Amino acid sequence: MSYSTVIEGASFSPSSQTEISYQARQLICLDNNGYIARVIAHTDPDYATVKQTAQANDTLTTLQPNQYVLPGFIDLHIHAPQWPNAGLALDRPLNEWLDTYTFPLEAKYQDTDFAKLVYDGLIQELLANGTTTALYFGTIHNAANLELAKACIQYGQRGFIGKVAMDNPEQTPDYYQDASAQVAVDQTEQFIHQLNELNQTTDLKQTPVITPRFVPSCTPASLQGLGDLARKYDLPVQSHCSESDWENGYALEHYHMRDADVLDHYGLLTDKAVMAHGTLLNDHDYDLFSQKQVAIAHCPISNVYFGNAVLPVNRVLAHHIKTGLGTDISGGYSPSLYQNIRQAVMSSRMLQDGVDNQLLPDKRGVDGSAISVKTAFYLATLGGAESLHLQTGKIAEGYLADLQVVSMQNDFQTETTDNIFEKLMYQTSKADINQVYVQGTRVK
Structure with missing residues (x-):
């Protein structure tokens, strides 16, 4: 199956009121209706195939090591x-x-x-x-x-x-x-x-x-x-x-x-x-x-x-x-x-x-x-x-593809997942927000 957009990279998403989930490497696959159709972990057997198809279709966006996907x-x-x-x-x-x-x-x-x-x-x-x-x-x-x-x-x-x-x-x-x-x-x-x-x-x-x-x-x-x-x-x-x-x-x-x-x-x-x-x-x-x-x-x-x-x-x-x-x-x-x-x-x-x-x-x-x-x-x-009764706010299959891609500038040492997340929350400015998607369409 082909997707309108495939984003390859790391992500943070809320999993509860007090916890977050982190994926170091995955494919976030967006469909033509603006939803997240699949989230494919690096260990999934069809990871390489989906990535190659997206590359061939020119629909793949690969993030830099210091970039992270967050919900909008x-x-x-x-x-x-x-x-x-x-x-x-x-x-x-x-x-x-x-x-x-x-x-x-x-x-x-x-x-x-x-x-x-x-x-x-x-x-x-x-x-x-x-x-x-x-x-x-x-x-x-x-x-x-x-x-x-x-x-x-x-x-x-x-x-x-x-x-x-x-x-x-x-x-x-x-x-x-x-x-x-x-x-x-x-x-x-x-x-x-x-x-x-x-x-x-x-x-x-x-x-x-x-x-x-x-x-x-x-x-x-x-x-x-x-x-x-x-x-x-x-x-x-x-x-x-x-x-x-x-x-x-x-x-x-x-x-x-x-x-x-x-x-x-x-x-x-x-x-x-x-x-x-x-x-x-x-x-x-x-x-x-x-x-x-x-x-x-x-x-x-x-x-x-x-x-x-x-x-x-x-x-x-x-x-x-x-x-x-x-x-x-x-x-x-x-x-x-x-x-x-x-x-x-x-x-x-x-x-x-x-x-x-x-x-x-x-x-x-x-x-x-x-x-x-x-x-x-x-x-x-x-x-x-x-x-607002919206099916969005997290990175998961079936959720609206409202996303932001942010860069962490202060990346001088090996960080734990929690440390990376906290730095993103406390240091991100408008200049660090590289991409924004609303309902699957890139608007920034």
Whole structure:
């Protein structure tokens, strides 16, 4: 059998939440539908035959000794229109940051030329950083959201895209809001149809996502209408949940319920829902998320600035809650999930050790909080894939061929498998990502 692409080389892939698998030499065989058809170990009897056939067909890519294949990364939470603001005003409180910097920028996307300029650059930047799938917040403007989808199609990224709904006049500026709950719901439904129509022109499908910005930005009527749409079209849902003391407190003050309970009341917590941050979730919320099979998008860099706490990843996983990793541009300053892998580990260590040196060691931290870089890698790959119900995130037969090939530059001595993996996780930059494949097509 011949394959569309055969990659010969070493690979790392998640095998569980805490372990990785390593293959020193193998053939990763991609079929014409963008899936991994076979993974052939060097010891398999037909290794040489398959390799020779691929060479003859000019479909073989042989990696260098310092190159490794990894699954493509999945960004579970990113605000596409905020890319121009990445790294700006991160020292401001969340509500002030939104009102002064974020909403004025997002309002500019009524200009589709501006939207195309930003989104073309963003998608290429994310792919260059190894991100093959992203779950996007757009803006309230459907024309701009379609430009985001077109950029994903043009450059070859799998996008999950939401028309942001925000109709609460008390928490949104008059120059940037849905005119009413009905408008928010109708425009969301219109975007669903527009994106489905656009998908008729491409094999790389983009997915519409029901997107209430967060509880403070929406009225009860829009939350209810969006919940009805999620059920009607069986679509993913995304929002923010218990991201900060302010957001958490808003739900308690205005609804006399926790943030998660408000979203659940309106039918927005489903097995296709991804809730960002969750730094202030409690055991009641964890149980609700587990019961409803809701996923959490962990955004460790952003949470340093706006989360008011550290997400206890081990505790979340122990509740059997699907969990992935997000950049949260521009609350997070970096488009790199490698940077967020590192921060996820660092934040977990700070949670474990504590940060107040006036407390005794046994009172300072939260025992059992530290995660390994292998767990953070799982979040960026298989954890994100499971959150989006995607058959990707690992290198195995039957999985979508979303892959990245990275080089390890600091290769001065014989290394153990774990040492190589850790160096890749901690040292890889955009310049070290040599190839990127999405659904079997090379896009970088």
